Amino acid sequence: MEIILALAIGILFASGVWLVLRPRSFQVITGLLLLSYAVNLFIFITGRISVNKPPLTLDETALDPALYADPLPQALVLTAIVIGFATTALYLVVLLGSRGLTGTDHVDGKEKETDE
Amino acid sequence: MTSMLSEILVLPILLPLLTGALLVLVNERHHQLKYVLNQLSTLLLLVLACWLLIVTDGPATGDDLLVYLAANWVAPFGIVLVGDRLASLFLVLAALLANCALLFSYSRWAKLGVHFHTLFQLLLMGINGAVLTGDLFNLFVFFEVMLAASYGLLLHGYNITRIRAGMQYIVVNLIASVFFLLGIALVYAAAGSLNFADLARLIPELAPAQRQLMHTGAAILAVAFLTKSAMWPLGFWLPTTYSAASPPVTAMLVLLTKIGVYVVLRLNYLWFGDTAGSSAGFGNTMLLYGGLLTLAFGAIGLLASQDPGRIASYSAVISSGTLLALIGLGQDLTLSAMLFYLLSSTLAVAAFVLLTELIERIYTPTDSVLALSMEFFALDGEKEESAGVVIPAAMAFLGLAFAACALIMAGLPPLSGFIAKFSILHQLLQTPMGRGDWALLVLLFIAGLSAIISLMRFGVRSFWTAHTSQSPRLKFSEASPILLLLLVCISMAILAGPLSALLERVADDLLQTSRYIEQVMQTIAISRGANE
Numbered sequence: 001m002e003i004i005l006a007l008a009i010g011i012l013f014a015s016g017v018w019l020v021l022r023p024r025s026f027q028v029i030t031g032l033l034l035l036s037y038a039v040n041l042f043i044f045i046t047g048r049i050s051v052n053k054p055p056l057t058l059d060e061t062a063l064d065p066a067l068y069a070d071p072l073p074q075a076l077v078l079t080a081i082v083i084g085f086a087t088t089a090l091y092l093v094v095l096l097g098s099r100g101l102t103g104t105d106h107v108d109g110k111e112k113e114t115d116e
Numbered sequence: 117m118t119s120m121l122s123e124i125l126v127l128p129i130l131l132p133l134l135t136g137a138l139l140v141l142v143n144e145r146h147h148q149l150k151y152v153l154n155q156l157s158t159l160l161l162l163v164l165a166c167w168l169l170i171v172t173d174g175p176a177t178g179d180d181l182l183v184y185l186a187a188n189w190v191a192p193f194g195i196v197l198v199g200d201r202l203a204s205l206f207l208v209l210a211a212l213l214a215n216c217a218l219l220f221s222y223s224r225w226a227k228l229g230v231h232f233h234t235l236f237q238l239l240l241m242g243i244n245g246a247v248l249t250g251d252l253f254n255l256f257v258f259f260e261v262m263l264a265a266s267y268g269l270l271l272h273g274y275n276i277t278r279i280r281a282g283m284q285y286i287v288v289n290l291i292a293s294v295f296f297l298l299g300i301a302l303v304y305a306a307a308g309s310l311n312f313a314d315l316a317r318l319i320p321e322l323a324p325a326q327r328q329l330m331h332t333g334a335a336i337l338a339v340a341f342l343t344k345s346a347m348w349p350l351g352f353w354l355p356t357t358y359s360a361a362s363p364p365v366t367a368m369l370v371l372l373t374k375i376g377v378y379v380v381l382r383l384n385y386l387w388f389g390d391t392a393g394s395s396a397g398f399g400n401t402m403l404l405y406g407g408l409l410t411l412a413f414g415a416i417g418l419l420a421s422q423d424p425g426r427i428a429s430y431s432a433v434i435s436s437g438t439l440l441a442l443i444g445l446g447q448d449l450t451l452s453a454m455l456f457y458l459l460s461s462t463l464a465v466a467a468f469v470l471l472t473e474l475i476e477r478i479y480t481p482t483d484s485v486l487a488l489s490m491e492f493f494a495l496d497g498e499k500e501e502s503a504g505v506v507i508p509a510a511m512a513f514l515g516l517a518f519a520a521c522a523l524i525m526a527g528l529p530p531l532s533g534f535i536a537k538f539s540i541l542h543q544l545l546q547t548p549m550g551r552g553d554w555a556l557l558v559l560l561f562i563a564g565l566s567a568i569i570s571l572m573r574f575g576v577r578s579f580w581t582a583h584t585s586q587s588p589r590l591k592f593s594e595a596s597p598i599l600l601l602l603l604v605c606i607s608m609a610i611l612a613g614p615l616s617a618l619l620e621r622v623a624d625d626l627l628q629t630s631r632y633i634e635q636v637m638q639t640i641a642i643s644r645g646a647n648e
Binding site for chain 1: 256257260263271274276279280282284287291297298305
């Protein structure tokens with residue numbers, strides 16, 4: 001389980017880094033999305049991997065922490081998803097604006113002569 | 117301390133939030149009304165910040181911090197807001213700069229696009245929140261609020277240059293946010309807490325494996341903060357962004373880099389100060405050499421730049437580099453001198469940024485600078501000239517203000533820049549000098565020299581060889597913020613004694629980590645109704 005999760009996060013992150021370094025703005029935004037997926041997964045598993053354990057309980061008597069998942073990373077990851085979503089959407093708008101104004105989707109706003 | 121006083125800590129966050137929300141509802145046609153509301157709120161914020169500084173410094177709280185428990189949950193379970201002298205000082209600086217930038221934007225820049233005032237207030241909310249918060253994840257949220265608002269402001273009155281700069285600025289900061297989150301996750305995995313004070317309590321007792329994880333987390337967090345404060349390999353976004361944004365926005369961006377420095381300062385002393393056991397001094401070497409490289413990069417960049425926007429950018433880089441190197445040196449004695457330098461350089465660079473736009477009007481007396489942006493929004497031409505009173509002796513004002521800015525930025529006597537630099541050098545020379553101290557000393561002189569050369573070249577070109585038949589038209593509302601900023605710098609030089617005493621006490625806040633930890637952790641929830 002750990003290995004699969006670690007591999008998934010690693011591959012997502014590596015693909016994200018590669019895409020962010022590409023010259024086209026669409027590739028960059030895809031890369032950013034992959035990066036934020038990887039990070040969200042990463043935050044999620046800092047609460048340790050557990051199956052079939054609720055994060056909250058209303059029962060005030062039996063409080064054995066081993067029976068419950070850590071609720072904090074789950075709360076953090078929700079917030080991080082929302083914020084990441086909003087900022088990526090904002091970047092999308094800038095990307096479209098740049099495409100409209102400069103007529104190219106290069107991240108520098110102009111084509112290089114020797115570009116691929 | 118739980119007292120009614122600590123409730124005021126929420127106000128610097130709530131006030132801009134509510135004003136920002138209110139301003140969305142007012143139609144853009146009522147520009148005057150929006151501006152007045154915005155300025156009133158920002159003025160109120162300044163009063164609030166000054167009051168907070170007096171309260172945290174004064175006898176009302178004794179030696180206590182103000183701690184506000186959000187939703188009445190005690191630390192480390194809830195989010196806390198912590199007000200000490202350092203936080204209050206940054207609140208005052210932010211509010212002061214915001215007032216000046218806003219006043220400057222009144223005559224034209226604010227009308228250039230939509231929702232300037234709302235974004236401005238949200239930016240202030242983010243800054244104030246980031247300064248006051250005592251919780252790592254909450255810091256992330258406020259950073260995002262601050263950055264989202266700054267994206268909007270950077271693109272304000274958008275043209276091709278701003279879009280291009282914005283693309284890079286946004287991507288760099290989004291990636292920095294990714295690192296921020298990674299760092300938070302690692303710190304939580306290592307120590308199981310996100311509260312600054314709780315972490316500071318836990319760090320000395322960590323097991324070796326966890327300590328390694330904690331250090332990794334802290335280093336990754338530092339990448340995020342140092343990107344904001346433009347340390348050398350991470351700060352390439354800064355010159356492009358600063359020279360593309362509209363002047364009032366750039367003035368606020370100058371402040372944002374200092375918020376990065378603030379976070380580094382606070383967390384470095386709290387987590388890796390003298391009480392941190394075997395983690396003490398972690399990362400100081402990196403900060404020192406990073407700062408020195410930033411300083412060298414800024415000095416070289418400054419020599420190479422002709423354009424006023426770039427001169428201002430590299431001055432900001434130099435100021436960041438100096439501050440980071442001083443933090444890295446980790447000498448407690450230089451702290452108050454460092455804070456003095458921070459205040460003086462921030463105000464001077466902000467004043468210079470505002471001033472450059474006016475100086476450029478010597479070349480282009482008409483409003484051709486704006487013509488490009490104005491087309492997008494189809495504003496009426498005559499309306500744009502309407503606001504404000506024109507001041508007399510514009511050239512004399514520009515020349516004198518430029519000279520004052522240059523003196524402060526280069527650190528020449530008699531203004532505050534000199535006092536700041538002198539006290540840094542004085543403190544450095546008092547202690548036994550290591551290699552880092554010598555490097556910093558030499559680089560500070562080189563940076564000062566390149567600032568003199570660069571600013572003199574710019575001044576000679578602007579004022580002595582300017583062959584205009586008529587002096588530019590300056591509005592009162594454009595000249596007064598610059599004058600105000602410079603007056604603050606001048607009074608900093610005159611009142612250097614009392615100010616230094618205050619800054620000594622501020623530095624003490626940083627050094628007494630155990631006091632911070634105890635007071636935050638021991639603040640009890642307010643019991644309501646009948647006590648049992």
